[in-house]
Amino acid sequence: MTYILKPQLHHPNLPTNARGFTRRDYEGSVSTLCAGCGHDSISSAIIQAAFELDLPPHQIAKLSGIGCSSKTPDYFMGASHGFNTVHGRMPSVLTGANLANKDLIYLGVSGDGDSASIGLGQFAHAVRRGVNMLYIVENNGVYGLTKGQFSATSDKGSKSKKGVVNHDSGIDLVGMALQLGATYVGRSFSGDKDQLIPLIKAGLAHKGAAFIDVISPCVQFNNHVGSTKSFDYVREHNEAVNRLDMIPARSPIHVDYAPGETVMVTQHDGSVLSLHKLAELYDPSDRGQALGFLGSRQAKGEIVTGLLYVDPEAGDLHDALDTVATPLNELDGAALVPGSKALAAINAGLR
Amino acid sequence: MSVAMNPGTAKASGPVVINDFVVKFANVNGSGSASANGMFAKSILRCGVPVAARNIFPSNIQGLPTWFEVRITEAGHLGRRGGVDLMVAMNPQTWDKDVAEIEPGGFLFYDCTKPLPPSKFRDDITVLGVPLTAMCNERYQLPRERQLFKNIVYLGSLAALLGIDPKVIETILTEQFAGRQKLIDANFEALHMGVSYVHEHLSPIRLQVRKADKVGDRIYVEGNAAAALGAVYGGATVCAWYPITPSTSLAEAFTGYCEDLRTDPDGKARYAIVQAEDEIASIGIVVGAGWNGARAFTCTSGPGISLMTEFIGLSYFAEIPAVIFDVQRGGPSTGMPTRTQQADLIGSAYAGHGDTKHPMLLPADPGECFEFGALAFDLSDRLQTTIFVMLDLDIGMNEWLTKPFAWDDTRQLDRGKVMTHDELEAGADFGRYKDVDGDGIPYRTYPGVHPNKGAYFTRGTSRNPYARYSEEGAIYVDNMQRLLRKFETAKLLIPAPIRRDAKRKTTDGVIYFGSTTPSMLEALDHLEGQGRHLDALRVRGFPFCDEVYDFVAAHERVFVVEQNRDAQLRTLLVNEGEIDPGKLVPVLHYDGTPITARFIAREIGQILALGQTEAAE
Numbered sequence: 001m002t003y004i005l006k007p008q009l010h011h012p013n014l015p016t017n018a019r020g021f022t023r024r025d026y027e028g029s030v031s032t033l034c035a036g037c038g039h040d041s042i043s044s045a046i047i048q049a050a051f052e053l054d055l056p057p058h059q060i061a062k063l064s065g066i067g068c069s070s071k072t073p074d075y076f077m078g079a080s081h082g083f084n085t086v087h088g089r090m091p092s093v094l095t096g097a098n099l100a101n102k103d104l105i106y107l108g109v110s111g112d113g114d115s116a117s118i119g120l121g122q123f124a125h126a127v128r129r130g131v132n133m134l135y136i137v138e139n140n141g142v143y144g145l146t147k148g149q150f151s152a153t154s155d156k157g158s159k160s161k162k163g164v165v166n167h168d169s170g171i172d173l174v175g176m177a178l179q180l181g182a183t184y185v186g187r188s189f190s191g192d193k194d195q196l197i198p199l200i201k202a203g204l205a206h207k208g209a210a211f212i213d214v215i216s217p218c219v220q221f222n223n224h225v226g227s228t229k230s231f232d233y234v235r236e237h238n239e240a241v242n243r244l245d246m247i248p249a250r251s252p253i254h255v256d257y258a259p260g261e262t263v264m265v266t267q268h269d270g271s272v273l274s275l276h277k278l279a280e281l282y283d284p285s286d287r288g289q290a291l292g293f294l295g296s297r298q299a300k301g302e303i304v305t306g307l308l309y310v311d312p313e314a315g316d317l318h319d320a321l322d323t324v325a326t327p328l329n330e331l332d333g334a335a336l337v338p339g340s341k342a343l344a345a346i347n348a349g350l351r
Numbered sequence: 352m353s354v355a356m357n358p359g360t361a362k363a364s365g366p367v368v369i370n371d372f373v374v375k376f377a378n379v380n381g382s383g384s385a386s387a388n389g390m391f392a393k394s395i396l397r398c399g400v401p402v403a404a405r406n407i408f409p410s411n412i413q414g415l416p417t418w419f420e421v422r423i424t425e426a427g428h429l430g431r432r433g434g435v436d437l438m439v440a441m442n443p444q445t446w447d448k449d450v451a452e453i454e455p456g457g458f459l460f461y462d463c464t465k466p467l468p469p470s471k472f473r474d475d476i477t478v479l480g481v482p483l484t485a486m487c488n489e490r491y492q493l494p495r496e497r498q499l500f501k502n503i504v505y506l507g508s509l510a511a512l513l514g515i516d517p518k519v520i521e522t523i524l525t526e527q528f529a530g531r532q533k534l535i536d537a538n539f540e541a542l543h544m545g546v547s548y549v550h551e552h553l554s555p556i557r558l559q560v561r562k563a564d565k566v567g568d569r570i571y572v573e574g575n576a577a578a579a580l581g582a583v584y585g586g587a588t589v590c591a592w593y594p595i596t597p598s599t600s601l602a603e604a605f606t607g608y609c610e611d612l613r614t615d616p617d618g619k620a621r622y623a624i625v626q627a628e629d630e631i632a633s634i635g636i637v638v639g640a641g642w643n644g645a646r647a648f649t650c651t652s653g654p655g656i657s658l659m660t661e662f663i664g665l666s667y668f669a670e671i672p673a674v675i676f677d678v679q680r681g682g683p684s685t686g687m688p689t690r691t692q693q694a695d696l697i698g699s700a701y702a703g704h705g706d707t708k709h710p711m712l713l714p715a716d717p718g719e720c721f722e723f724g725a726l727a728f729d730l731s732d733r734l735q736t737t738i739f740v741m742l743d744l745d746i747g748m749n750e751w752l753t754k755p756f757a758w759d760d761t762r763q764l765d766r767g768k769v770m771t772h773d774e775l776e777a778g779a780d781f782g783r784y785k786d787v788d789g790d791g792i793p794y795r796t797y798p799g800v801h802p803n804k805g806a807y808f809t810r811g812t813s814r815n816p817y818a819r820y821s822e823e824g825a826i827y828v829d830n831m832q833r834l835l836r837k838f839e840t841a842k843l844l845i846p847a848p849i850r851r852d853a854k855r856k857t858t859d860g861v862i863y864f865g866s867t868t869p870s871m872l873e874a875l876d877h878l879e880g881q882g883r884h885l886d887a888l889r890v891r892g893f894p895f896c897d898e899v900y901d902f903v904a905a906h907e908r909v910f911v912v913e914q915n916r917d918a919q920l921r922t923l924l925v926n927e928g929e930i931d932p933g934k935l936v937p938v939l940h941y942d943g944t945p946i947t948a949r950f951i952a953r954e955i956g957q958i959l960a961l962g963q964t965e966a967a968e
């Protein structure tokens with residue numbers, strides 16, 4: 001692998017967002033993934049989401065583990081600090097980074113190998129702690145970099161490119177995230193930008209642990225007949241519960257959907273999620289129902305997508321720890337070092 | 352009240368010994384004895400007499416043997432001496448072993464409620480029986496009271512036997528139960544039950560505590576608490592940890608100190624502490640926080656270091672500040688979880704796959720745990736790497752008499768080389784892994800520093816000076832050489848060793864470190880008394896400063912005293928300093944108990960004597 005910088009060509013007519021950034025300002029270096037890789041579509045959706053949200057790129061910290069998906073933070077938001085950590089351990093590093101500076105937006109990018117196998121424990125604990133982040137798993141059901149082994153999210157009975165049948169049960173990270181207390185849970189498909197971009201936008205705006213599982217077919221090793229993560233399979237079995245529009249706090253709210261079909265959810269930061277319900281009885285504010293719905297559709301071989309659960313009033317780890325408003329990394333010696341007088345009192349108590 | 356006869360009378364006699372003896376308590380853990388034993392040690396300190404107290408405890412919550420050894424030492428020898436002058440034998444399970452351990456002419460204190468056959472005693476010791484169970488059963492109804500007050504009754508009896516003024520213990524009880532008068536009264540009563548029994552049935556023994564003025568302004572504190580306080584003063588804001596003996600009390604102490612010292616008036620915390628799901632997540636959180644510009648640490652023991660190794664390698668290669676307090680215990684594997692060793696030196700110094708090396712600080716007492724605890728954060732920011740602070744169970748979990756904590760209010764936190772928004776704005780060339788100053792230390796930026804300058808991608812893979820991925824051999828080698836230069840720079844920042852020269856010129860030297868120190872110093876005095884002279888050097892950190900190699904070069908033979916099987920400090924000296932191994936004589940103590948002055952003096956004395964014999968022949 002080599003490092004390829006994108007040519008910085010000047011495009012005077014590129015549209016700008018409210019902060020004056022063009023879409024280009026959210027791009028990174030040239031992707032080295034295979035042509036047609038679903039992960040590149042997700043990177044592109046992340047770029048579009050950040051652009052539409054008018055986020056200052058440098059206010060985002062992007063972290064990942066190891067694997068194809070974890071390489072992608074290099075391919076978007078080049079003006080953001082990024083951290084390609086170690087395999088399966090992105091959640092703990094992101095947790096620490098978040099503790100150090102609560103003011104940045106934390107985007108964790110991982111894969112099914114990184115999060116459902118070696119990193120399952122860290123995924124679980126970062127979610128249950130309510131770390132304020134958007135955690136995206138680019139889920140292709142396969143180990144790509146090591147050439148085609150099954151991952152833990154591969155469905156039981158699905159076939160590898162070599163024809164081997166997977167005999168282990170698949171882990172559904174969406175079900176786990178719901179069970180572990182994530183306060184924003186969605187699933188989408190890398191080939192469905194209309195659904196994915198608003199889901200990412202709302203996830204970035206969400207306060208608390210937001211999780212999106214994005215099915216992202218691997219064009220090299222998991223896009224054949226018999227795979228349940230192929231483009232064709234996902235397109236045919238996609239059961240979307242809703243279509244989401246995400247309206248940032250400062251934008252005027254336009255609702256195009258007919259009343260009765262649309263649920264309006266106002267998040268902590270004032271942004272509004274406009275949910276166009278497709279499955280009539282689906283209620284995204286009911287964690288228990290979400291789990292039940294997921295299970296019943298899974299039994300039919302369907303992949304439920306959309307915003308499955310949101311708690312718009314969720315808190316985060318900093319709330320639980322009751323930390324000061326100033327980011328901890330900005331506290332100076334005066335705020336941190338108690339000084340010689342306090343020490344004299346401590347000494348006196350130790351005699 | 353039925354009182355059993357003391358089967359042993361004063362069969363052994365000897366000179367009166369004042370302020371220089373060892374008392375050992377043999378108890379069952381979970382019986383509430385720890386608090387009474389602690390008060391015993393503290394009461395002697397309050398008499399102005401130094402003590403060195405050590406808990407010897409099992410990896411268990413209730414029911415197994417535990418010991419508390421108190422050395423009363425007006426001369427100020429704070430290491431273990433070895434041997435016991437007065438055994439307080441409260442545990443039938445270990446009776447035989449405990450009785451056997453008493454020095455000839457020593458004393459055995461026991462609960463004589465149930466008579467024991469004469470075969471259970473020794474002829475050459477004095478037996479002191481107090482019917483503790485009978486006394487407590489008569490006075491108290493509740494089983495819990497009977498058990499707990501038994502400890503206070505024996506405390507009273509010991510005070511009377513050793514000449515400790517019960518008022519001193521009363522003061523300590525009043526402080527301990529401040530405001531709870533009922534509890535204070537009840538404890539006073541139990542204390543005086545013990546005192547009165549001795550006055551009526553026994554008499555003071557020849558081991559006596561006399562008021563002195565040898566404690567000075569020293570404080571009495573555990574190394575773990577001291578290190579935690581050091582972390583507070585070092586500006587640590589993020590602590591992520593996972594419970595493991597013997598480091599748990601460090602995180603707990605940090606929590607307590609932060610609650611007291613780092614809470615805003617509105618209750619908001621100027622710190623964040625996370626009990627993580629394991630040691631891997633703990634160090635991951637520390638690395639994430641360090642990357643993002645907060646001072647962060649974890650505390651653990653050997654098994655935790657093994658688990659953290661991958662992240663330690665990342666911290667080394669990606670150059671991220673982190674501090675790890677390793678409170679060493681007996682290894683390998685689960686080893687002896689509640690016993691002490693200095694056996695993580697090599698594992699920590701070279702933790703990680705590939706070529707890695709990490710600085711270590713080696714505190715010798717709680718005073719240095721505080722000092723190095725604070726220093727570690729300056730060093731980790733300055734060197735942008737993991738700094739180990741190597742405690743051990745002996746220092747970490749025992750209260751030691753140590754110099755009072757001191758802080759210079761003009762001292763500033765050294766955040767190291769951090770490029771600011773204004774410097775970037777002014778057009779400074781930022782290369783994350785560029786050696787601008789020739790000391791191997793590059794500049795870093797904090798995430799979010801500037802809208803379009805200073806961002807970089809952190810990775811554990813090879814990269815060029817501008818943080819861009821590269822597998823070019825020459826670029827990789829340059830970077831690895833720069834990391835070596837940085838390690839050379841570390842030598843200048845590590846606390847210098849402390850040298851103590853012999854009274855006479857000698858070609859023999861000794862190198863030691865950490866919790867071995869008080870026993871080593873006592874052994875040196877002892878050897879000197881025998882006419883055996885050694886220059887001594889206490890190493891306080893790794894990489895070793897030039898003074899350490901100069902010391903080795905200036906002597907023909909250097910003993911290296913340490914508490915592990917494989918002579919790990921010696922190995923590091925040989926490896927890093929290319930020293931002839933034949934010159935370095937290992938003196939090793941690794942049975943899990945703290946090394947004693949007697950052991951060191953005997954081991955070194957024997958080798959020196961052998962040399963003298965050979966010379967004479």
